[in-house]
Amino acid sequence: MKRKLVQLLAGTLALGILLTACGSSAAGESGVQQSQNGEEPLKVLVLIPGTRGDMSVNDLAARGLEKYAEDTGCEVKVFETGDLAGDFAKYESVYRDAFEEDWDLIFTNSKSTRDILYKILPEYPDVRLIAYDDELDFESNSLPNAISVTYKQNECSFLAGALAAKMSETGILGVVGCLESPVIHDFMYGFVQGAQYADPDIKVLNSTVGSATDALKAKELAIAQIKQGADVLYPPAANGVIGVLEAGAAEGVYVIGVDSDRATSLKESNPEIAEIIPTSAVKNVSESLYRLTEDFAAGNLEFGQHLNLGIKEEGVGLVENEYYQKLVPEDVRAYIDETAGKIASGEIEVETALYMTAEEIEAIKESVRP
Structure with missing residues (x-):
């Protein structure tokens, strides 16, 4: 033709x-x-x-x-x-x-x-x-x-949760999601599983923006979580992620990026924000x-x-850039490598929230609230 x-x-x-x-x-x-x-x-x-x-x-x-x-x-x-x-x-x-x-x-x-x-x-x-x-x-x-x-966003989120739990000093983490949707729930649940794997006593705050574009509300929710003690945030918040990153930089807490290498993308334009992103959970x-x-x-x-x-197929993972090397302690990096290997081999099976009911999702959130 x-x-x-x-x-x-x-x-x-x-x-x-x-x-x-x-x-x-x-x-x-x-x-x-x-x-x-x-x-x-x-x-x-x-x-x-x-x-x-x-x-x-x-x-x-x-x-x-x-x-x-x-x-x-x-x-x-x-x-x-x-x-x-x-x-x-x-x-x-x-x-x-x-x-x-x-x-x-x-x-x-x-x-x-x-x-x-x-x-x-x-x-x-x-x-x-x-x-x-x-x-x-x-x-x-x-x-x-x-x-x-x-x-498999639940698998890279598991690693993000494990890393966040290892780096937290307060024992409280925060998730800011954009919408109540199966994919965002999968990010959240994977993160919770990983955090509890690394620290069974960890607590996780959960907030939902209600929009994929409202960065201002995402920032407000992130600040509210920080005031409740969260010192590592995880934002599967679509375009609202920049609001969470701004909150993290303003309040001096870590934010784990989502979907792409957020630190590297902000290195030149917003270096102060890049400095609070220890890694990003990415879909490759x-x-x-x-x-x-x-x-x-x-x-x-x-x-x-x-x-x-998933991790086995190199479809998802955590970014290992200069910020990862600088901000994440060596023993935590080794722990994440070991955990990723266990997921790839099937020793750790990460559950998915893609087919869960609203009631099941709410029960998960409630079980880890401070």
């Missing part, structure tokens, strides 16, 4: 497009990674329902695939839909236009658009799509041309999508399945 420009909702939306076509690396004699037909460079589309700048999975996905383009010489386009305010008709149009292009592989964050994929993907059997940070329902839908990928989205693209190019990727990546 002759390739055309992606022209989605032209004239009505301000859509950000970043086109990257890079060369170099050892990807064959030409230095260019070939598509599966061996005739043209691999062409990859990253379709983001929304925008970059979330300092989380969308940024990480784009970054990992742009790195793949730099290393292999393939073509990667990152397409941001902008704010479509949940307009499914517009989102469907976006996906259809993308599917009619001749991309070899398409990545998308499908959390808010999976119903559209269930509806239209069967109409495009030649499309190969990877939905990141979401689980598609393969049992109820015909999706032989798709893969979905999630990350960039690296995992890079590896999946490698497997696809080699013809070794099986579609029609869901992948759930």
Whole structure:
């Protein structure tokens, strides 16, 4: 099929497009990674329902695939839909236009658009799509041309909780979540399990912002927890995380970052905040999508399945940067390494909150309150 420009909702939306076509690396004699037909460079589309700048999975996905383009010489386009305010008709149009292009592989964050994929993907059997940070329902839908990928946030949160308990002087920790949702509950419960593993007597305060963007309220809740004795905070608070970080810096307590390497990203712009982030619990989205693209190019990727990546698969973990080395004592770092190994081997099984009821979640929170 002759390739055309992606022209989605032209004239009505301000859509950000970043086109990257890079060369170099050892990807064959030409230095260019070939598509599966061996005739043209691999062409990859990253379709983001929304925008970059979330300092989380969308940024990480784009970054990992742009790195793949730099290393292999393939073509990667990152397409941001902008704010479509949940307009499914517009989102469907976006996906259809993308599917009619001749991309070899398409990545998308499908959390808010999976119903559209269930509806239209069967109409495009030649499309190969990877939905990141979401689980598609393969049992109820015909999706032989798709893969979905999630990350075991409960496992990296377990390590974060264990580290927080080891570093706490008050014996009280704090979790500030953005929403009452299964994923945020999974962050919280993993953290609680890890904290109790390291210190059975630890206490954990829990607060919910009620929004994924309200940094001011997140800061207020964090300060309230600090005043109650919490000296290490954990904020799966989406864009509200900056409020928690500001509170931590103002009050002189540690904050463990979430989703991406918060300390390194703030090193230049806000060094005083970076200094109170001993580590971050991260989903290795960039690296995992890079590896999946490698497997696809080699013809070794099986579609029609869901992948759930944890510590064993190097899908999640704690960042070990300069702040980790400086702020976390050597014996605590050794303890975290040992604990991670036990999770990877199966000796420690971290329970998930993804399928728990509201009553069960509240019982967990209540059991660890000071």
